[in-house]
Amino acid sequence: MSSYSSQQDNRLRPRNTEYNSSPTHSPGVVTPTGASASSSAFLPSSVSSLWGGLVRRFSSDTASPSTSPNFNSSFHNSQTYPTGGGNLHSNGLDGIYTPPHTYRTASPMRPPPLEPLRLNGFSDDTTPEARLLTTAIAEEVRIMVPTRLSIGDEWNLVYSLDQDGASLATLYEKCAAYQGRRVGFVLVVKDCEGGIFGAYLSDYPHPAPSYFGTGECFLWRASVLASLPPPPSTDTSHLTARTTTIAAAPSLGLYSSLSIRFKAFPYSGVNEYYILCESHFLSVGAGDGKYGLWLDGSLERGRSSMCPTFGNERLSDEGEKFGVLGVEMWVIGAGGR
Numbered sequence: 001m002s003s004y005s006s007q008q009d010n011r012l013r014p015r016n017t018e019y020n021s022s023p024t025h026s027p028g029v030v031t032p033t034g035a036s037a038s039s040s041a042f043l044p045s046s047v048s049s050l051w052g053g054l055v056r057r058f059s060s061d062t063a064s065p066s067t068s069p070n071f072n073s074s075f076h077n078s079q080t081y082p083t084g085g086g087n088l089h090s091n092g093l094d095g096i097y098t099p100p101h102t103y104r105t106a107s108p109m110r111p112p113p114l115e116p117l118r119l120n121g122f123s124d125d126t127t128p129e130a131r132l133l134t135t136a137i138a139e140e141v142r143i144m145v146p147t148r149l150s151i152g153d154e155w156n157l158v159y160s161l162d163q164d165g166a167s168l169a170t171l172y173e174k175c176a177a178y179q180g181r182r183v184g185f186v187l188v189v190k191d192c193e194g195g196i197f198g199a200y201l202s203d204y205p206h207p208a209p210s211y212f213g214t215g216e217c218f219l220w221r222a223s224v225l226a227s228l229p230p231p232p233s234t235d236t237s238h239l240t241a242r243t244t245t246i247a248a249a250p251s252l253g254l255y256s257s258l259s260i261r262f263k264a265f266p267y268s269g270v271n272e273y274y275i276l277c278e279s280h281f282l283s284v285g286a287g288d289g290k291y292g293l294w295l296d297g298s299l300e301r302g303r304s305s306m307c308p309t310f311g312n313e314r315l316s317d318e319g320e321k322f323g324v325l326g327v328e329m330w331v332i333g334a335g336g337r
Helices: 002-012 037-062 071-078 135-144 168-178 248-252
Strands: 118-120 154-160 184-191 196-201 218-225 259-266 275-278 281-287 290-296 301-303 321-332
Touching: 135 196, 135 218, 135 259, 154 168, 168 281, 168 321, 184 290, 196 281, 196 290
Parallel strands: 118 154
Antiparallel strands: 154 321, 184 196, 184 321, 196 218, 218 259, 275 281, 281 290, 290 301, 301 321
């Protein structure tokens, strides 16, 4: 009975993973709690690999950059210097990442110089004194125009009072041929005292019910200055007469020996009264009841005052009102005719 009871008790005893029994008594049934022969061999190698990885990890994290054999060479070759108080460890792990600042030297390459301007459109019978725009003044205006237009080396005469007659309608008609093209226009005016001034227009002038144009527009004036007279000690007995008036200089062809004072008045941002044209007048810039530059329909009279659009000074030395001796309109960016 004792043998039978023992066997029956063994059959009724629950089998679970916490039953600590030898594999020889119940093979393949219980989960082993001890290390087998294969696990015994695996443990030393795993611990060794883990320990080696930790040692390498902590060694790389704590190593000073100055002790790295290649740090100094790469540091000086790239010419990068730490910012944020000189903390070389600002790598995002030890604090806020601070990118290095790179010092770069300017490139020795420079864009090629612009080609000299060529002014096309004067008739052979147009006298030198009737030619308002000179190459020297055009080069000054060229500096102020948009870059896409300044790179061109040809300016073409669209309208000239001397060649086409005193008619604002004719000026509008000739400029309308460039409608829709990415070009600019340079207006040149000569007053009765020989003063030369004008405007750059971002759009072709045409009658319109409201103001048009962009902030690329500007007003300008140019004064031709004679050289200083020779000192009293200089022998002037054989010196030919020379003019000192601005009006006489173009007729004598003395622009090459005289200096030019050029002033430009770019867009101020105060208002958007760039260009306003009607059949009986053309104007550039306005505000406070004044015009920066205004010409009548017959191109005989003009006005110029300080205006908020460009913050300009009066363009004519005659005063707010001036007489017109010449008018030219040039197109730039259109290529050859």
